[in-house]
Amino acid sequence: MQHVPSRAAMLRAVAGLRGHPVAVVGDPVLDVYLMGSTHRISREAPVLIVREDAREFRIGGAANTAANFAALGAPVRLVGLVGDDEEGRILAATAGGLGIDAGYLAKRKTGCTVTKTRVLAGGLHTTKQQMLRIDRENSGAIPAADEAALMDQATRALEGVEALVISDYGEATTTELYVELAQRARAKGIRVVVDSRHALLRFKGVTAVTPNEPEVEEALGLTLRTEASALAAASRLVSDLGLDVAVVTRGREGMAIATKAGRQALLAAHGGHEAVDVTGAGDTVTATFTLALLAGADEVDAAALANCAASIVVKEIGAATCTPEALAELAQEELT
Numbered sequence: 001m002q003h004v005p006s007r008a009a010m011l012r013a014v015a016g017l018r019g020h021p022v023a024v025v026g027d028p029v030l031d032v033y034l035m036g037s038t039h040r041i042s043r044e045a046p047v048l049i050v051r052e053d054a055r056e057f058r059i060g061g062a063a064n065t066a067a068n069f070a071a072l073g074a075p076v077r078l079v080g081l082v083g084d085d086e087e088g089r090i091l092a093a094t095a096g097g098l099g100i101d102a103g104y105l106a107k108r109k110t111g112c113t114v115t116k117t118r119v120l121a122g123g124l125h126t127t128k129q130q131m132l133r134i135d136r137e138n139s140g141a142i143p144a145a146d147e148a149a150l151m152d153q154a155t156r157a158l159e160g161v162e163a164l165v166i167s168d169y170g171e172a173t174t175t176e177l178y179v180e181l182a183q184r185a186r187a188k189g190i191r192v193v194v195d196s197r198h199a200l201l202r203f204k205g206v207t208a209v210t211p212n213e214p215e216v217e218e219a220l221g222l223t224l225r226t227e228a229s230a231l232a233a234a235s236r237l238v239s240d241l242g243l244d245v246a247v248v249t250r251g252r253e254g255m256a257i258a259t260k261a262g263r264q265a266l267l268a269a270h271g272g273h274e275a276v277d278v279t280g281a282g283d284t285v286t287a288t289f290t291l292a293l294l295a296g297a298d299e300v301d302a303a304a305l306a307n308c309a310a311s312i313v314v315k316e317i318g319a320a321t322c323t324p325e326a327l328a329e330l331a332q333e334e335l336t
Helices: 007-015 062-071 086-097 144-157 175-187 213-220 227-241 281-294 299-313 324-334
Strands: 022-026 028-041 048-061 076-082 101-107 115-122 129-136 163-168 191-196 245-249 255-259 264-267
Touching: 007 299, 007 324, 022 062, 022 144, 022 175, 022 281, 028 062, 028 076, 028 086, 048 062, 048 086, 048 115, 062 076, 062 086, 062 163, 062 281, 076 086, 076 144, 086 101, 101 144, 144 175, 163 175, 163 281, 175 191, 191 281, 213 227, 213 245, 227 245, 227 255, 227 264, 245 281, 245 299, 255 299, 264 299, 281 299, 299 324
Parallel strands: 022 076, 022 163, 028 115, 076 101, 163 191
Antiparallel strands: 028 048, 115 129, 245 255, 255 264
């Protein structure tokens, strides 16, 4: 049941990744990194004083999923809500600079762009470490006008795409809208892949889901501790939701895959001992898996390629992306 992908299968999938148009709908986030140095403790309170040395903007949430598609060579449209604020403009510009079509972002009439600000600091010649994170979010249901604007943009974004990816981080956007959009896409024959943090069981009839173990445990009310329990949970998702395939990511334990045809497979974590930061690895898995399916790979080989992609990005600090070239190099060097 343990699946070892062949080099030939992986290279075929990599060769077909580019050029598949995709829409990503979800909750975009602007990640702000404030890097500084610490020299002394404040006289006002027992806290370190951080002198800011640099500020960096990155895109997170659904925008990071879109960034992974762009890095893999897919024309990608990003759909989501941002505030009519400076953070929203920075997010759109940053996305555009990465090759993402951000023209489908809808501006909120009320509320702000979701922003996560991390303060990283350290002494001279030391590695910066995260000291604090400040989140700027919206609370409550989104207004009807904002919801309508988001659906309009999402409907427009579906024209001409081969796949819809729903990246549902639960950031104050209504899951009902995502569910309706998934149903519309499936009616058009578009493949739908869902990564939902808290509403996995709402997405019936989609092509695939790519949850991690904690998300599966929350959805099914189970505790997954063994390979057998992970495979059983993946199979239950396929059955209960009417999926083609479920890919359950298990961190350092790899992946568990179950398909509609009754196939089950386990994948060992590739290079898991070298992991530095798993932030955003799930986004990389979702993007790579989706494109590998569109490239014609079977479900297990598509998951195996996504597993390889995750092993590349976890070696970097913060959310990262990988390229077809990096995947091809890994396949050439390490896969049997």
